Amino acid sequence: MAKTKELSKDVRDKIVDLHKAGMGYKTIAKQLGEKVTTVGAIIRKWKKHKRTVNLPRPGAPCKISPRGVAMIMRTVRNQPRTTLEDLVNDLKAAGTIVTKKTIGNTLRREGLKSCSARKAPLLKKAHIHARLKFANEHLNDSEDNWVKVLWSDESKMELFGINSTRRVWRRRNAAYDPKNTIPTVKHGGGNIMLWGVFLLRGQDNFTASKGQWTGPCTVKSWVRTSFPQPGY
Numbered sequence: 119m120a121k122t123k124e125l126s127k128d129v130r131d132k133i134v135d136l137h138k139a140g141m142g143y144k145t146i147a148k149q150l151g152e153k154v155t156t157v158g159a160i161i162r163k164w165k166k167h168k169r170t171v172n173l174p175r176p177g178a179p180c181k182i183s184p185r186g187v188a189m190i191m192r193t194v195r196n197q198p199r200t201t202l203e204d205l206v207n208d209l210k211a212a213g214t215i216v217t218k219k220t221i222g223n224t225l226r227r228e229g230l231k232s233c234s235a236r237k238a239p240l241l242k243k244a245h246i247h248a249r250l251k252f253a254n255e256h257l258n259d260s261e262d263n264w265v266k267v268l269w270s271d272e273s274k275m276e277l278f279g280i281n282s283t284r285r286v287w288r289r290r291n292a293a294y295d296p297k298n299t300i301p302t303v304k305h306g307g308g309n310i311m312l313w314g315v316f317l318l319r320g321q322d323n324f325t326a327s328k329g330q331w332t333g334p335c336t337v338k339s340w341v342r343t344s345f346p347q348p349g350y
Contacts, residue, residue, distance in 0.1 A: 124172075125156070125160070127171060129152075130164075130170035130171075131170055133146055133150065133152075133157055133161065133170075134160070134161065134164045134170060136150075137161050137164075143157050143158050143161070181214070181216050181220055182209065182214060182216060182220065182221075182224055183214070186209055186212065186214050187224060187228070189208065189209070189212065190205050190208065190209065190221060190224070190225070191225075191228055193205065193208060194225065194230065194287045197297075198235075198286035198287050198288055198297050198298050199235065199284055199285070199286050200287070202218035202221050202222055203218065205218075205221045206218055206221060209221070225287055229290075230287045230288060230289060231287070231288065231289070231290070232285050232286075232287055233286060233287075233288055233298075234283050234284070234285055234286075235283070235284045235285065235286045235298060235300045236293050236294060236298070236299050237299065237300050238294060238296075238299040238301065239301070240301035265317075265318045268315055268317060269315060269317070270313065270314065270316075271313070271314060271315075272311055272312065272313045272314075273312050284300055286298045
């Protein structure tokens with residue numbers, strides 16, 4: 119909402135003088151060309167505080183205008199990984215100079231928190247549909263069926279460099295919104311793949327995998343490491 123123009127002290131005093139002379143709110147508003155609500159607010163303030171000038175405001179005034187707040191909220195909503203430095207530069211380009219601390223306080227007042235971005239698999243639509251199809255097909259499977267399932271998982275371990283942590287501005291319970299996550303893939307150079315399996319009886323040891331792995335390769339490797347056989 120845009121800030122309205124304040125009335126001068128002369129106009130406010132005139133409103134009070136007319137009120138003292140016995141004129142009503144509507145008559146004063148019509149004579150001075152002001153809104154009835156404005157006239158009423160000024161007269162009520164005069165009755166309570168015996169003054170027409172602005173009262174001292176508590177605390178420091180906000181350095182970012184409502185339009186500036188809306189701008190940085192729109193930026194963070196579209197790009198949660200935006201840094202405070204980026205927002206400082208955006209406001210500076212718009213004519214407002216503030217510190218990163220001021221912007222951080224503003225975002226927190228708007229209900230956002232700076233959180234470490236969760237890592238989530240980079241899934242294509244085909245992957246999502248396949249997972250949903252599998253879940254629906256086995257929704258009513260008995261516990262006896264699930265105890266026979268061999269579960270496996272793999273993880274990429276970096277050999278060079280580090281997996282940097284990125285931060286995002288988000289609301290509570292929005293950690294796994296795709297905008298707030300870092301997509302991960304199970305391929306790329308400079309790393310090794312570690313693979314492991316587990317059943318109801320417990321888990322197996324990790325195994326370093328080489329090359330491209332498929333379902334049959336996974337089962338064959340598990341049988342070889344868990345049940346060693348001569349000549350296998």
